[in-house]
Amino acid sequence: MNVTLLTVGDNVVDRYLQLGVLYPGGNAVNVAVHGRRCGAGAAYIGTVGTDVAGRAVLDALVAEGVDTSLLRVVEGPNAYADVRVVDGNRVFEHGDPGVSRFRLTPADFAAVAAATIVHTGECSMVEDQLADLSAAAPRLSFDFSERPDDYIDTYAPLVDIAIRSLPSATVEEAEREARRIHALGPELVAVTMGAGGAVGLRGEQVVHAPAPATAVVDTLGAGDAFIGRLLTGLIDDAPLDTLLGAATAYASSSCASFGAFGHETSLEQSTAPLNPIHKGVDLS
Template sequence: MSTPRVVTFGDNVVDCYVGRGEMYPGGNAVNVAAHLSRFGARAAYCGAVGDDPAGRHVRDSLRDAGVETTRLRMGGGPTAFCLIGHEEGDRVFLGADLGVSIIAPEAEDLSAIAQGDAVHTGRSSRIEPHLADLAERARLSYDFAVVRDADRIGRIAPLCFLASFSGGDLSDGEAEELARSAREAGADWVLVTLGGRGALLAGPGGMHRAEAVAADLVDTLGAGDTFIARVLFGLLTEEAPETLLRAAAREAAQTCSRYGGFGPAAPIAVDRSRAKSLSEIYSTETTVRA
């Protein structure tokens, strides 16, 4: 494949660094789209933000990154945000609000996805009832994040070209077992990122491993999204697993050397009184429906 086209769908936020008074565009689907564009893919983002300073910052940052935003809705409420602190360079989530970011795919979104080679979304987008519709139209990349529920993996993995997991808390043996189980459930490729220990990728040719690349650690936010984007790009362009894993490790290290998942900073412009704890946000995983 020459230049893959990838549509990302769903979650977005502005990541607000309270100690710095700055906000950056973010969210898994947004970050993956921006990095795919940087790696050479034709990337498009489908999602919803508020018609407010935060939403305009997300929109403008995507456009500046070369991401198509034809299917970006604006208005109807506030842009989602996440409040972030740091401990020794590692992120600490202080609170969040989902704003207008949780939406169901519309017919025009599905048409845009059908024109692509792949579509990426994830757990944070809360569109599980619609994943089969996405997978019918393009190869599905899905970020499970820290979800390890066997029933949920069993439902989603058969739809996946690439299933990704965050496994920094897992031993090597546990990570390998997770990758094997998702492959056995039906995913073509399974990526498990391991933080400072690198990542592993399971596919038709077996299990492949890459060590982490040393980074000038400033902020780990967005490193996993960078890794996913580079692995997906490499798979779509038919790179060897060892090659694309090494490249993904290098790119993730670069993301760790700056603040934010990508893009420029802007002054924080959200209503912090709307913030809820992450336990409240994830106490229910309500999914959108048609």
């Protein structure tokens, strides 16, 4: 596989205790899967545990055609987050990072340099390695989510593509925030506004893409779906208005089902005996 989209960092299983099921997820994993579904050659670098949760994440990545040749399997529990859905909106409760923190290796940085776009984010715990990622990546994308201004001010100068979440913002507020972040250095800034759609800024061009009407079941992972589609459009060099509209529509469609991208597993299975977990598979 020619890797055009490489994601680095977090994975997790989202445990829906009310429903008795879990789904694989995490920003870096979700972006890789959605990028692959949208046509990118996607690969993921991260760490999974040796429990059922780790198996669920790895099996889902392999099933989705994401290259896992640089994924690590580390003895111990996988990261998890407990989720409630209230009126269609996901609410995170207790969670644990498990074995998900890791250091990038020379082989990782070689893969970073060879990719077209590299993506990571505020949940990936790689801030202390971000300067090295920035130096190696042809284009570095970063999800700032809802982090405060001082966090954004620190790390935005290191990235080329910045994604920001302001769920309650007006279009005017989102545009102001996009201009503020753009002035810090990123060439492209996208600000998502939940049901309000998204604002994108590149150079002097500003675009607003409204979100289409959608029957919302679960908003978990919608922002990551937006990023996966956005970055795939950037790889294909699509115009800003085209790719922002496509990313917003794609993110809205992801809200029609539970979990970030499917692959449901019963929580009862998490207590079943576990065969030795398989290693990463190079699907190139």
